[in-house]
Amino acid sequence: MDFLERLWEGTGSFFTGALQGIERSITGLFGSSNARQIKRFEAIVQRINSLEEGLIKQSDQELRERTEQFKQRLRDGQTLDDVLVEAFAVCREGGRRFLKMRHYDVQLIGGIVLHHGMIAEMVTGEGKTLVATLPSYLNALSGRGCHVVTVNDYLARRDMEWMAPLYMGLGLSVGAIQGGMSNDERQAAYAKDITYATNNELGFDYLRDNMRLAARGDDRFPKHLQQVQGPLAYAIIDEVDNILIDEARTPLIISGPAHMDVGKYAEADRIARQLKRETHFVVNEKDHTVNLTDEGVRTAEKLADVESFYTAGNMEWPHLIDNALKAVHLYKVDVSYVVKDGSIIIVDDFTGRLMEGRQWSDGLHQAVEAKERVKIKEETQTLATITLQNFFKLYEKVSGMTGTAMPEANEFWKIYKLDVIAIPTNRGMQRIENPDVIFLTEKEKFAAVADDVEITAKYDSVRLKNGQVIVGEITKETATTLSVKTKEQNTTEVKTSDAVEVHRRGRPVLIGTVSIEKSERLSRLLDQRGIKHQVLNAKHHGREAEIVAQAGRLGAVTIATNMAGRGTDIILGGNPETMAWAQLQNKYATRLDVPRDEWETLVNEIEKREQMKAAGENVRQIGGLYVIGTERHESRRIDLQLRGRCGRQGDPGGSRFYLSLEDDLMRIFAGDFVRNMMSRLGMGEGEPIESSFVSRRITAAQNVVEERNFEIRKNLLEYDEVMDQQRKRVYSYRQEILDGIGCRHMVLQQIQQQIEHYVRMYTDPLFGAESYTKWAGT
Template identity: 45%
Template sequence: MLFQRFFGSSNDRKVKAMTARVAKINALEPQIQALSDEALRAKTTEFKERLAKGETLDQLLEEAFAVVREAARRVLGQRHFDVQLVGGMVLHQGGIAEMRTGEGKTLVATAPVYLNALAGKGVHVITVNDYLAQLHGDWMGQVYSFLGLTSGNIVHGLSQGQRQAAYNADITYGTNNEFGFDYLRDNLVYDAGEMVQRGHHFVIVDEVDSILIDEARTPLIISGPTDDRSELYKTIDLLVKDLITDPTTFDHDEKQKQVILTEWGAEKIEDILMSGGHLAEDSAGLYDAANVSIVHHVNQALRANVLYTREKDYIVRSGEVILIDEFTGRMMQGRRLSEGLHQAIEAKEGAHVQPENQTLASVTIQNYFRLYSKLSGMTGTATTEAQEFGDIYKMDVMEIPTNRPVARIDDDDEVYRTEAEKNLAILKQIEDCHLRGQPILVGTVSIEKSETLSELLKEHKFTDAKGKTVKGVPHNVLNARYHEQEALIVADAGIPGAVTIATNMAGRGTDIQLGGNVDMRVLKWRDEQLGLGIEVTPEMAIKRKAEIETEIADLKVQALAAGGLFVLGTERHESRRIDNQLRGRTGRQGDPGHSKFFLSCEDDLLRIFAGERLDGIMRTFGVQEGEAITHKWLNGAIATAQKRVEQRNYEIRKNLLKYDDVVNDQRKAVFEQRAEFMDATDLSDVITEMRQDTIEDLVTRHLPPKAYAEQWDVEGLHEHVVAMLGMDLPIAQWAGEEGIANEEIQDRIQKASDARAIEREAAVGPEQMRNIEKSFLLQMVDLQWREHLMHLDHLRNVIGLRGYAQRDPLNEYKTEAFSLFEKLLVDLRQNVTRWLMTVEFSYAEPEEPAPLSNYTEVHMDPLTGENAVQMGALPDGLSVEQRQALPLSALPDGWQQTGRNSACPCGSGKKFKHCHGTLI
């Protein structure tokens, strides 16, 4: 501590070193400002030439940053603060810049993005959702375009050609899901020209903690459809619903988010299934090998009915079960749970049950982002996860000072005995802020909690400034149900007296500005005018914007006088980062602000980890009804509970990565080999080598080298040669020759197979044969890899049981996975050889491989052992161009009259013009 007092922390010393470079950038400013637009743009060409001559990006940093700062000033009217340049340097070095909300992280990224894009290898910028990818890409794209660089956006719904164009740009914005799934899809195509990504050079991840920590619990998986078993789900669901009316039939562990049948429950469901004829005939019972599938469906139905709650984990809209992101509170449109869990929830809710899916390709978030040569990120909350960033990604977290001193006041938590008492205190605080004209943002942890609070506010009676008794506090609710109005609700949250209830404030992308947001107000006014059929001229827009700016300036003065934005947390989240993100919404850029959390012993976090003990303490000290406990020690105890949950989640992610690392080397080998096969024009040498290895394996297996001739399995070898090579050779006769060795028999089979291969090639022609070989080989690689992934999935599900035998499950998994991979290589050689040597070729119309629109993108959640899935295709499986070419009559009845800016009737949550409205 004494050392830090005199010399500063490690973070302070790093910031100080970078501040010295900022001084050099500032010294260049007068010189750069004197350049014309053309001369400033010409700097890009100059930098590229200097790089080609041997200069490094680090040597160009000061000049490049000065050029970007000036371009942003001219194009956007925004000049980088000194601390923003420091943040840019951290990103360029491959670290994490922790910057408070409102410090302009979007602008920070432009400097390192421009600098690294000069190398011409492509720079990727990852955001948390499509809205921000489009917004930031278009907004900052103006700066890059001004400087002569190209930029593109990767969002859901693009055609393959549009994706290729976006990836070929110098800078590409998009979400982690889109980038990860594009990587997997690139390894499913059959022509190198269909691949969209061109490598992994440099990436900046916005909200890096949300993506690399929260999302990292969920591997990306592409899967394809299997058989429809909807009736089975419905039947099992009814049986399980009847079963769980007796709470002794299952154990529910809230801490671990698990539910299992008790011994009594297993016996009871076994009797029910047996009497209903659902178990396999002649089976010994429920856990007989023949009933594995039924047991799986029972477990999934149990999880659906006990672990998943409507309005919290999912909502049902238009008969469709739509998942809710636990971190952002948003609807995950098109996202599904896999391994039968989503189907079990659909059966539970009486919705249409859609078919399951089978894994085709997968990768974890960690291993995808570790493909990049340089990985960096930015967020407002990363320090609490610094260890994980260092261990997993080799990234250092650096706190960037704020541009202005923080004036926010953070009060100690208030803890009440019951939720009812807590809610009453929350209502009083909201009422107080509303009457004083102080904007208040109320953070909740679920849709259910936000809507409960909304109902309480509607019924709340209070005395207004005029002394009248009023019922209902005016307020806005921001959660998954109102996702479409998200930006507008957030933009208005800083108006004096505004009350905004938000399910979660992480990565909302729109700043809460005191007095209101000018740009959003102008946008809203434009939409209103267009809705009335009034054409907006540039003169009208300029005049209205000036009026709005004046109104907002007056409102900001009122909000500041009332104390700035008040942030009220109704509950502590499992993660301290989520709480810090909520707190960070107030006190931006030196504004005053206030934050406080209201808790009760009935909240999930306290109830599970410290509820009884805390309630006992409150009773001991005689805390009266309506009174709260407030103390710094209490804050520490709550933080400790959160740390325990965070540590558990870290262990889950680390464990997931350990298992995926086992597969990662195999994945890289298969994907690299597959890419080589796609690029090759002649694979005949590979095919010949596979055939020779297959023959050697067959001979070695049936005619062991050190065995006597009498011990040879000649008949078995003959059968396999007929089946594998399509040749009826006199192997028994050869084996009867005196003194013959197994090497001689192998050589004769090799020569015979080579002759047969030449004959088959002559029948179809050399060029056609090369195409057949390439097509067969790629399809067989995919088929074998798919089966390999399925085997590994099954292995993961049972490998933990080996711990009971005092054996390390991870080491067991490594051994088994290696054996399975060796089997994959052997099976690949044999299957390719068998197909090319035995299949009769005939000319027919070529069959297209299954289009990617039939595939589903899966996101597994190891907290529950289930998967969340992102659908991989546009509605109806059409490309953007195909949809735009369709006539108006192609729309369902009644949809033709939908307004362009109205919500699409399909329930996607998008505006009509961005969804089915593109048809017209």
């Protein structure tokens, strides 16, 4: 079977390569569609640029009045496209005045792409948060609201507070939805011109609104019974691949208690722990399933003290025991979930964040609670559900932005009818992507990572032409020689002509891990070596702003899960504004509540004390941020996001992945085959390799997982399509009633529709012949 899989992968790779070659030839001959679109948008950018000089001369009040003028033109019958050029020019000037950030030309192109309902692929660090202000401002002028969708509450609040001075300076209101908000607060936030929120908050508010008793603004009912959301007109989705691809495997579900006996979960856990792997059950890590064998069923029946699982009253036992086995063998603490305050909190695979208030369905959550010996909650039943795919299809217009959209361009078009446009960078990329280093065991891999971090953070290093690396402290440097005091306190003289590379100590390091467990394991290794570092994972999310602010400073070492991936902007030398907010976040609810004088005084004080600009230049000179990946994620896009933390906005930077054949991805999908191949090549323990063959196997493994995940998303969508038509019909009737349309009118309308349907059917000239044909065919 393994041979057939490899043969199929090889055949697929061959034909894929051939087709890509043909595609490149055609593109070279006729030019790409992407290039033609960019050229068309560049002409619009030139028109926007031509207005800049005149707007600079206007006062703040005159600039603000332009917003009301645009609104009046729209009321008079003009379209958003008619005012796009002037509105973008005004928004750019607002950014320059109120944020001290002027939109680059490529950011204007990104804004045009978003306004036209497409996906803008922008390299990480190109300022996507600022780009979103352009279409947000333009579309908010229509008065129907604009939703900017982010991947977590932290980014929703951060981006709203960061961009709010621009919107407010131009006369628009802005708000953010956060988990735990009351109905009054949500209603107020949705009433703003522009609202920042996560996909989950938007989706759950939609479901909850369709369970509420009163429409928004119906003052006959108290606020907590009223709907909150309003029209779904336009959504800009930040990190669109994460939300519409990765998150789309999980439907949004509002549930209520199912009133089942929770004692059975503990009993199922007791039985599962007595069963033997391979003899009584088989674990399939590829498909994430556990199945009882025939012998396992008989043993479990004895342990449960029942005659048969397949008689009335006992048929739930196989499902309970399957869940208990999954909980024990597939769901790991500090990887899939954490135990916090006596309850189970799920950890998001893709963002590394805690998913408070969410739980696994079909009794799996209760099985994990039984495993961890915490209080078992009642199992739930579904009251309302929708997939993210069908939720975002409810918007009149959707657009998105991310640094990694092209790999999923086909799926974006097939499911959402969204085109992907790659936006050119503002400055040239200086990031160096070093080849992967692979070890046989995980222990050797982590030791190598710790060695690399120690050398980078604590020592200077000189690489010679013969491959030798001298590690220590450069004590003296002339035009022709370098004096290096080694770790053993010996002084070595090196000719500069023999040195290939010279690395200075103090380069900031960001280490990406795939789970809380592995971030803490690596932290212990660095502690043993006396390396000062910070750990950013779901257990320390309260210090996120502070840790991120420090991660680009000279000598900083940061270990992080995927929390330091999407949306994290690590500024070389440090970020005085983020550090200021880290000090004030316990004093004020939001950054907008901080008095301007207090804010500016603190930011200037931090900048002066820490000398961050000068430190940033120093960091650039020694190579910029160094990103180390400790494992490949099942999605290539997550790996790209981690690499994208360095080399932003033309800064220097470098990245390298350290892998082992014991990593989950390799072990489950390619481990035995690659391990045998490495043994034949004579690779022993402790010997690292840089192999294109292994890299291809890793890519193949990621392809397998991505194809499987695509099938899950496709099946979920097809399943939900059945309910989607009914849900839309029922919710639309319900909304009409809440909006004041009489039930009598709706019933009469339905009767009229039925009469028209049957009149058309019976008066059709072919009705008699078709009816006879049907009757004869039965």
